[in-house]
Amino acid sequence: xxxxxxxxxxxxxxxxxxxxxxxxxxxxxxxxxxxxxxxxxxxxxxxxxxxxxxxxxxxxxxxxxxxxxxxxxxxxxxxxxxxxxxxxxxxxxxxxxxxxxxxxxxxxxxxxxxxxxxxxxxxxxxxxxxxxxxxxxxxxxxxxxxxx
Numbered sequence: 001x002x003x004x005x006x007x008x009x010x011x012x013x014x015x016x017x018x019x020x021x022x023x024x025x026x027x028x029x030x031x032x033x034x035x036x037x038x039x040x041x042x043x044x045x046x047x048x049x050x051x052x053x054x055x056x057x058x059x060x061x062x063x064x065x066x067x068x069x070x071x072x073x074x075x076x077x078x079x080x081x082x083x084x085x086x087x088x089x090x091x092x093x094x095x096x097x098x099x100x101x102x103x104x105x106x107x108x109x110x111x112x113x114x115x116x117x118x119x120x121x122x123x124x125x126x127x128x129x130x131x132x133x134x135x136x137x138x139x140x141x142x143x144x145x146x147x148x
Contacts, residue, residue: 011147025139032136035129039069041095044088045130046137048079048096049103053141091121095130102134 015022033042043066050058066076075087082088082096094117101109118127 014143014146025136029136032129032132035125035132037126037129037133040066040071041092041130042133043069043071044075044079044082044092045095045099045133047076048082048099049134049137050141051080052100052103053138053145055141055144057144058137058141089121094118094121098127098130099134102131103138 043062047059047062047066050062063076067073078085078087079096082093088096094114098114098118101111101114115127118130122130
């Protein structure tokens, strides 16, 4: 492989080529983190989106953070099959369904029924916080995956 070929296929270092982006994203993350979403739910959502997006770096990081904040290994082990087990509350399942719908965009998704399910457990402000959290982790996943 020639030096030119390697340079043409090397990952783009966003932190170097557009350094103003990361401080802005970190500021948004601070705002989103300050919206009061339950820490365990926050970790479940981040981990599930990262699993779907194939972001190994983020999966490892969110597993560690979830354990540090008291999440059980049993629940983390079964997160990938959350809809088929009783380890998660109805509120958590609604949030995980919302996470999957906003992570894998499909024009056939019934967002209306998903919002209705969310409203059984969350206020509109909490749904807004959840939506912002899901959006941000998807952004971070895509930045990280672009360097694969």
